[in-house]
Amino acid sequence: METIEATFKVVTPMFISGADQDNAELRLPSIKGALRFWWRALAWGQYEGKINKIREEEAKLFGSTDTGQAAVLMRLESQQLRSEPPRFHNVSGAIYLGYGVMNFRGELCRSCVNAGSGFVLRLSWKESSLTEDQQRQISDSLKVMGLLGGLGSKSRKGYGSITLASLKTNGQIIWQQPSDSENFKKEVAKLLAEYRFDSLPAYTAFSSKTKIFTVCQGETPLKLLNTVGEAIQLYRSYGRRGQHDPYHMVNGQKAEQNFHKDHDWMLAATQGQTVDNHPKRVVFGLPHNYFFSQSREKVDVGAASEGIDRRASPLFIHIHEFSERHFGAICALFPAVYLPKNEKIRVKTGRTKIDFSQVIDYGIIIKFLTHKYFPELIEVTP
Numbered sequence: 001m002e003t004i005e006a007t008f009k010v011v012t013p014m015f016i017s018g019a020d021q022d023n024a025e026l027r028l029p030s031i032k033g034a035l036r037f038w039w040r041a042l043a044w045g046q047y048e049g050k051i052n053k054i055r056e057e058e059a060k061l062f063g064s065t066d067t068g069q070a071a072v073l074m075r076l077e078s079q080q081l082r083s084e085p086p087r088f089h090n091v092s093g094a095i096y097l098g099y100g101v102m103n104f105r106g107e108l109c110r111s112c113v114n115a116g117s118g119f120v121l122r123l124s125w126k127e128s129s130l131t132e133d134q135q136r137q138i139s140d141s142l143k144v145m146g147l148l149g150g151l152g153s154k155s156r157k158g159y160g161s162i163t164l165a166s167l168k169t170n171g172q173i174i175w176q177q178p179s180d181s182e183n184f185k186k187e188v189a190k191l192l193a194e195y196r197f198d199s200l201p202a203y204t205a206f207s208s209k210t211k212i213f214t215v216c217q218g219e220t221p222l223k224l225l226n227t228v229g230e231a232i233q234l235y236r237s238y239g240r241r242g243q244h245d246p247y248h249m250v251n252g253q254k255a256e257q258n259f260h261k262d263h264d265w266m267l268a269a270t271q272g273q274t275v276d277n278h279p280k281r282v283v284f285g286l287p288h289n290y291f292f293s294q295s296r297e298k299v300d301v302g303a304a305s306e307g308i309d310r311r312a313s314p315l316f317i318h319i320h321e322f323s324e325r326h327f328g329a330i331c332a333l334f335p336a337v338y339l340p341k342n343e344k345i346r347v348k349t350g351r352t353k354i355d356f357s358q359v360i361d362y363g364i365i366i367k368f369l370t371h372k373y374f375p376e377l378i379e380v381t382p
Contacts, residue, residue: 006146008146009117012158015154184214184330204334213370236258239254
């Protein structure tokens with residue numbers, strides 16, 4: 001048997017479990033699913049967007065109900081898990097990114113695997129059952145999962161971030177984690193150059209339109225996550241005006257109100273007025289909701305078809321460990337087909353339902369990433 005061992009570190013709290021959400025645990029099916037996701041992200045360029053070929057190759061490597069057992073077998077080894085709950089104090093941005101697994105006070109709604117944990121994933125296959133190209137794809141998928149990815153709930157928001165420490169083939173080290181942001185940039189740029197393809201992907205995948213940045217660096221992963229979260233709040237939020245506040249505020253700062261038309265349109269919709277368009281901020285993902293505290297009215301924005309519950313954010317946040325006490329916050333934008341062709345975006349209030357054609361501007365997210373919030377920004381994209 002040929003083998004490859006991938007050693008991973010958990011960098012931010014990971015919300016992952018089985019049926020019992022009060023008992024956090026690493027689960028092999030979740031890790032397999034994440035690895036398939038990143039393999040698929042690379043496969044768009046590898047197979048030049050040929051969907052049927054991508055599905056065929058994925059089934060060979062990872063198995064399917066049609067083709068049977070996977071060519072690559074996986075198992076978890078050497079788990080070292082820390083389960084004590086993290087403290088969320090003075091990190092409103094990190095709490096904002098964690099809504100759903102914690103409340104607005106930072107109190108956890110479910111247990112987590114804490115930062116500092118680690119695990120080894122062992123992959124094996126029969127000799128000559130994989131081509132050299134397939135073995136390279138598996139190795140590169142592990143790399144990109146450990147450079148940009150995470151596991152569990154809120155992994156696109158930076159929780160459950162994992163760093164690939166090393167890869168071993170038949171006991172010999174063949175790859176180790178980048179030691180600083182410059183080497184990180186080189187590793188990611190190498191993968192992008194090899195797998196990029198000049199078309200808008202049909203799903204989340206690497207392409208010539210992918211943008212990746214190291215937005216900030218520091219000694220504490222949670223503080224980095226908080227920096228990104230507060231920047232997103234300031235960029236996206238209309239803000240609230242307290243009893244003694246002269247302006248609408250966001251986390252103690254004057255609101256920028258970059259999307260005041262979104263606010264005005266949705267407020268008008270609650271009053272039964274004509275609305276010109278769906279909110280521009282839907283590019284960050286669906287559903288997209290509004291609540292107006294004075295009128296107690298709410299607006300739900302989502303896909304018009306009932307079978308489409310959500311559209312995950314194309315912006316991935318990842319906290320990466322370069323070395324002990326040196327971490328980086330990585331933001332990766334993956335432009336792709338947003339919703340199926342001809343699918344409408346519905347603005348729904350207690351009074352009306354209005355359907356709009358999709359107008360998706362990924363430049364809104366690029367503007368956020370290159371805005372003033374991140375003065376030490378490093379673009380990774382070649």
